[in-house]
Amino acid sequence: MHLKLWNLSLVLLIASMFHTSVRTENGCADWLSSEVGICCQACHPGNRLVEKCGPDRFQLCKPCDPGTFTTSPLKKFCNRCTQCIGPRVVVKNCTPSSDTVCDCKPGFRCGNSQCSYCVDECKKGEEPTTERTCRKCPQGTFNDQIHSKCTPRRTRCPDEQELVSISDPSLNNECKTKASTLATARTTPLEYNTVEPLQTTKKKKDDTFWPVVGVTGSIFLLTCAFILALWFAYQRAKNTTNTETKDLQPETLPPEELRVMIMEHDDACSFRQPEQEQGGSSESLSTQDSESKLIL
The missing domain is CATH 2.10.50 (Tumor Necrosis Factor Receptor, subunit A; domain 2)
Structure with a gap:
């Protein structure tokens, strides 16, 4: 008690000295x-x-x-000038035209705009109460700021992620990529990890489609033209062969001329003995009869 009175007297003395020094x-x-x-x-x-x-x-x-x-x-x-006592400290001394400016020691915070009293400064994971004290964030809430109210934790995540609960009252629940999604992403990185490369690949495929179709069509038309040229060449060669074969065949003669030619050919190619030439009349007659039959 005596110590508090001594401190108060000292403060008043210093304030009065400062007050008189101000013109x-x-x-x-x-x-x-x-x-x-x-x-x-x-x-x-x-x-x-x-x-x-x-x-x-x-x-x-x-x-x-x-x-x-x-x-x-x-x-x-x-x-009367305000006295900064307790956890409050003087920031600016009192003057005849202005009051004392106070602030709170580390670990405390001003309870109002005039800093007429101090309250405990709440840490992360805590929130201030109406009793000027701090309490731990209730279940399902968190606070990652100094001396502020707790807020509800995250309860949902996107479809490709799963919720990870955090017990620290100063941290919010986290969203983590599912293990199945990671495995799929490793096997097909372009499908799940990036979108722009897929679009670029698709664009490249679209750019090369029509040129390929044009080249393929040109090759097909050239092939058809080549096959037609071979077929026409074959038909021309076949017609030429048939014409030459027809020219080589003998001309068809009438039957009478053909028999005369055969007889002349036989007479020219027959070589008889003298005895045979002088044979009996019966053989000659038979021969003449045969020839006459042939002529008829």
Whole structure:
């Protein structure tokens, strides 16, 4: 108790010394002349209003006493300077025209905009309570920020991924690629890992399709033309052979001319003996009869 009083006295002493070291212009800063004298419209910063009107403008406003301040130009009293005690520390000392600026020690945080009190600074995985303390994130929530509210965890993942639960209250649940998807991706990397190469491959196939069709059609037409040329050449050769064979065959003679030729041929090629030529009349007759029969 005595230690707290000693600290408070020391703070007031330091504040009063600083307060007296700050120069404050006395009196009224803005005034108007009237029938009753000078009427003050606004005091200098750090001065309180003593009288609204009077003969001396410097007596109308007076500076705040040490350890007090005012921010109003026409306020008749000054406020006591704030004391930064407990976990609070002084950031800026009090002046006649401004209050003390306080902040909290490490591990604490200002409870309001004026930092009139400090609260425990909640770590990751915790959230502040209305009792100015911290509590662990409830089940199904997490917090990865300093001194903020916990938020619900992730409960769903895309179809190709599976949910991985995390027990750390400062981390959210994760989505991990399924093992089956990874195995398929290894076997067919172009199908599952990239989309642009597939589109490029398809485009290349489309670009080469019609040229291949054109070349194949040209080869087919040339083949057909070659086969037709061979067939015409074969028919021409066949016709030529038939004509030559027909020219080589003997001309057909009438039957009578053919018999005469055969007889002449036999007479020319027969070589008889003298005895045979002088044979009996019966043999000659038979021969003549035969010849006559042939002639008939």
